[in-house]
Amino acid sequence: MAVALVTGGAGAIGRACAKALVEEGWRVVLADLDLAEAEIVAAGLGGAPAAEAVALDVTDFDAVHAAVDGIGSGQDGLRGLVCAAGGGRNLDLTKGPFIETKPAEWDRNIEVHLNGVYNSCHAVLPVLYQGGGGVIVNISSGAGIRGGPPHLRQRFASVYSACKGGVIALTQSIAQEAGPHGVRANCVAPGRTETRDKTIEEMERMQREEEAIKPGSGRASPLGRFGRAADIADAVAFLMSERANYITGSCLDLTGGIRLH
Amino acid sequence: MARALITGAASLMAEGIARALASRGWDFVLTDIDTAGAERVAALLPGNAAAEVAEMDVTDRDQVTAVVAKAARDHGRIDALVSCAGGLRGLGIERKPLAEIPPGDWHRIIDTNLKGMMNSVYAVLPVMKEQGGGAIVSIAASRGLRGGSGASHYSAAKAGIILFTQTMVLECADYGVRINTIAPGNADARWKTEAHGTSQTPLGKPTSEHDIGGAVAWLLSEDATHVTGACIDVSGGTTLH
Numbered sequence: 001m002a003v004a005l006v007t008g009g010a011g012a013i014g015r016a017c018a019k020a021l022v023e024e025g026w027r028v029v030l031a032d033l034d035l036a037e038a039e040i041v042a043a044g045l046g047g048a049p050a051a052e053a054v055a056l057d058v059t060d061f062d063a064v065h066a067a068v069d070g071i072g073s074g075q076d077g078l079r080g081l082v083c084a085a086g087g088g089r090n091l092d093l094t095k096g097p098f099i100e101t102k103p104a105e106w107d108r109n110i111e112v113h114l115n116g117v118y119n120s121c122h123a124v125l126p127v128l129y130q131g132g133g134g135v136i137v138n139i140s141s142g143a144g145i146r147g148g149p150p151h152l153r154q155r156f157a158s159v160y161s162a163c164k165g166g167v168i169a170l171t172q173s174i175a176q177e178a179g180p181h182g183v184r185a186n187c188v189a190p191g192r193t194e195t196r197d198k199t200i201e202e203m204e205r206m207q208r209e210e211e212a213i214k215p216g217s218g219r220a221s222p223l224g225r226f227g228r229a230a231d232i233a234d235a236v237a238f239l240m241s242e243r244a245n246y247i248t249g250s251c252l253d254l255t256g257g258i259r260l261h
Numbered sequence: 262m263a264r265a266l267i268t269g270a271a272s273l274m275a276e277g278i279a280r281a282l283a284s285r286g287w288d289f290v291l292t293d294i295d296t297a298g299a300e301r302v303a304a305l306l307p308g309n310a311a312a313e314v315a316e317m318d319v320t321d322r323d324q325v326t327a328v329v330a331k332a333a334r335d336h337g338r339i340d341a342l343v344s345c346a347g348g349l350r351g352l353g354i355e356r357k358p359l360a361e362i363p364p365g366d367w368h369r370i371i372d373t374n375l376k377g378m379m380n381s382v383y384a385v386l387p388v389m390k391e392q393g394g395g396a397i398v399s400i401a402a403s404r405g406l407r408g409g410s411g412a413s414h415y416s417a418a419k420a421g422i423i424l425f426t427q428t429m430v431l432e433c434a435d436y437g438v439r440i441n442t443i444a445p446g447n448a449d450a451r452w453k454t455e456a457h458g459t460s461q462t463p464l465g466k467p468t469s470e471h472d473i474g475g476a477v478a479w480l481l482s483e484d485a486t487h488v489t490g491a492c493i494d495v496s497g498g499t500t501l502h
Contacts, residue, residue, distance in 0.1 A: 061364050097432050099386050103322055106379060110371065114417060118359070118367050125360035144420075147427025148490065158428040162375060165405075165424030166417035170359065172408025173416045177358040249408070 003027045003071055003078050004240065007058050007120055008085030010037035012195045013139060016229035017082050020237035022050050026080065031056035031067060058085040058116035068123040073131035080240050081124045083138040086113045087195055098158050106159045113163035121174060125183065133182025136174065137239045139232070140167045140187040142255040151192065151210060151217055168251050175249030184248040186239045191255025192220060193227035200226050221256030262311070265481070266290040266332055266339050268319050268381050269346030271298025273451045274400065276305065277470025278343055281478040283310035290332045292317035293346070319346040319377030329384035338392045341481050342385040344399040347374035349415040351452050356411030367414050374418035379425065386438065394437035398480050399426055401492060403446025403500040423492045430490040439489040441480050445473050446496025462497030
């Protein structure tokens with residue numbers, strides 16, 4: 001059975017992706033900084049061989065390569081990558097104007113959200129080439145398709161937007177380079193989606209808060225709700241599947257239409 | 262007179278920008294790691310344009326801070342920032358598929374093109390806030406809009422510039438500052454020769470420094486006072502094919 005590496009596998013989106021991929025017949029390796037949590041997720045998916053956990057910091061180039069090399073190539077080896085590492089956890093970013101942030105914060109933001117995707121793809125692509133093909137899905141963001149805030153809290157997310165826009169362009173580049181090797185590469189762009197630390201209920205509470213500050217600014221999406229991790233996972237599982245075998249270089253908008261307003 | 266601080270000012274593109282702005286009455290602080298190159302650009306400008314040259318590596322945050330502080334102190338204000346420093350092959354880095362890009366190349370491209378722009382904006386924006394206005398134009402690229410084979414690092418950095426700029430619109434508006442990008446494609450550069458095989462644009466010729474200069478001058482003009490967050494494609498149609 002083909003293996004998919006899911007970075008950020010202990011996060012809300014990562015674990016939902018892993019679950020959806022296992023249901024589609026993939027074996028998954030859940031890579032995360034938080035090994036204990038990744039192991040709990042893997043156990044919940046039936047454990048080895050269907051789901052295994054490894055400790056991984058995507059900002060560590062050598063560690064990413066070592067983890068990938070440990071999986072092996074070929075029909076029963078590594079055939080897929082989902083880059084879901086990122087989000088606000090462990091980042092501790094200033095919520096305020098760019099000119100009041102500290103450059104060290106951008107460095108960390110860029111390390112995780114942009115360079116981490118380079119590290120992961122750089123390690124995985126040669127293995128996919130060697131194995132005769134494969135598929136990559138990178139988790140970008142609505143903020144990477146169009147900067148500027150669909151809600152008040154994203155007002156100052158300029159460095160994050162830059163990283164996520166960068167992920168789309170790097171994925172488009174991979175699609176052009178890797179197509180002849182039988183590798184597809186796509187992005188998905190979640191909008192306001194639940195995370196490990198922020199439940200849908202918490203997001204609804206924040207929405208009421210934003211509405212009080214500026215009416216109209218706190219809207220969830222034209223669909224009237226926030227994104228579930230499962231919404232993202234369904235799309236990722238589709239893009240990873242043979243049903244999507246003519247789709248490469250695309251970025252699927254999973255914001256519930258929030259980018260339109 | 263209005264004064265613009267240009268990064269990467271020794272480049273052909275910056276030369277086109279400085280020429281276009283000089284003809285509209287702008288003065289300059291021309292910054293580059295190549296000060297001799299920036300001096301040559303300064304010498305090309307008409308005599309009525311005041312242009313001083315400063316050594317500045319956009320990846321060196323302390324140096325960027327110092328140069329911008331000195332410019333603000335000497336002239337009282339910085340009306341425009343044109344962030345031009347960067348490139349791919351112009352930095353001496355060969356195009357490679359992502360799987361073959363060594364980490365050193367990746368970081369150099371991201372640090373110069375993307376973080377270099379952020380460092381420049383970070384230093385200049387407080388000056389503009391203090392003076393109550395200004396305008397910023399950053400040079401992105403066609404590749405930032407659609408990616409490019411052998412250029413994943415460059416494409417990512419340039420897309421980052423576009424998205425960063427869009428997201429900065431509200432904060433800049435608070436300070437009376439407009440912020441925009443230009444996306445050249447297939448642009449002329451000093452290091453390019455016929456041997457580089459400048460592929461044709463739909464308009465039948467490569468993008469010249471004058472094409473970019475005209476677009477930047479417009480974005481910094483009174484005609485563009487309601488334009489912010491835009492990415493102007495000046496690629497002769499290259500982006501579309």
